[in-house]
Amino acid sequence: MTWGSVNDFLAMGGYGFYVWGSYGVAALCVCLEILSLTGHKEKR
């Protein structure tokens, strides 16, 4: 385990913006795609 605390984890050794910016947008894209696919089905 590399992390001493939650803040440590969120800070990512000072690279928090870059790391979470990548993971956040990836999660957003995946959620939007799943939503567009399942939302489509319900309309039929």
Add this chain to the structure above:
Amino acid sequence: MTSDLFRFAAPQAFFPLAGKLIPWFSVLAGVLTLAGLYVAFFVAPTDHQQGEAYRIIFIHVPAAWMSMFLYVVMAGWAGLGLALNTRLSGMMASAIAPTGAMFTFLALWSGALWGRPTWGAYWVWDARLTSELVLLFLYLGFIALKSAIEDPTRADRAGAILALVGVVNVPIIYYSVQWWNTLHQGASVSLTRAPSMASTMLAGMLLMALAAWMYSIATTLCRVRSIILERERDAEWVRMTKERAAA
């Protein structure tokens, strides 16, 4: 066996099969993502050169792999449709394109956020980066071209030609780090050499890559089902399927 496989080339036979497979691939994608993220953040050590910024690799590399792989699969389906005139092929190519475009965007996005702390710039007109951007335009062009042509058979054919011409870009992306002097680092993983990274880092990357595979299969199958319903809406079996679903 062969005749069984060919049976599923008919949209009518493929539709229920895809429906049965989607939950399996979705669950696999979810489990592999959780395992991958756990390894990525809690098992893999801090990189001694790049600190924690390197953890972007677990998104970046799988996304970049998928962006290239999905393009080749898409062009393969499109080419198959062009050669054999099978109905399902064009639909599969259309179903893959949005997911491929999404992974291409993610590869570029995560790459920009990784480039800034390591190279000092979000974007440079480097061979690897530029050819990956061209890949994004190829996906978007393929989607736009297909949606601009009303007749699905002609749309499939036009799209197939674009996809096949564009496939030349994939080896350019892949070998760009060898062919040109680029800022982008060379491959960390190759089939012929031992990987130049810690084994837990590699494990995290492979788990995330597998998750991306399962995710792509699930979304493609899901999307191809709605394309089948749309395109075959006048067919008797689609009307019957819908009636059964409504009842």
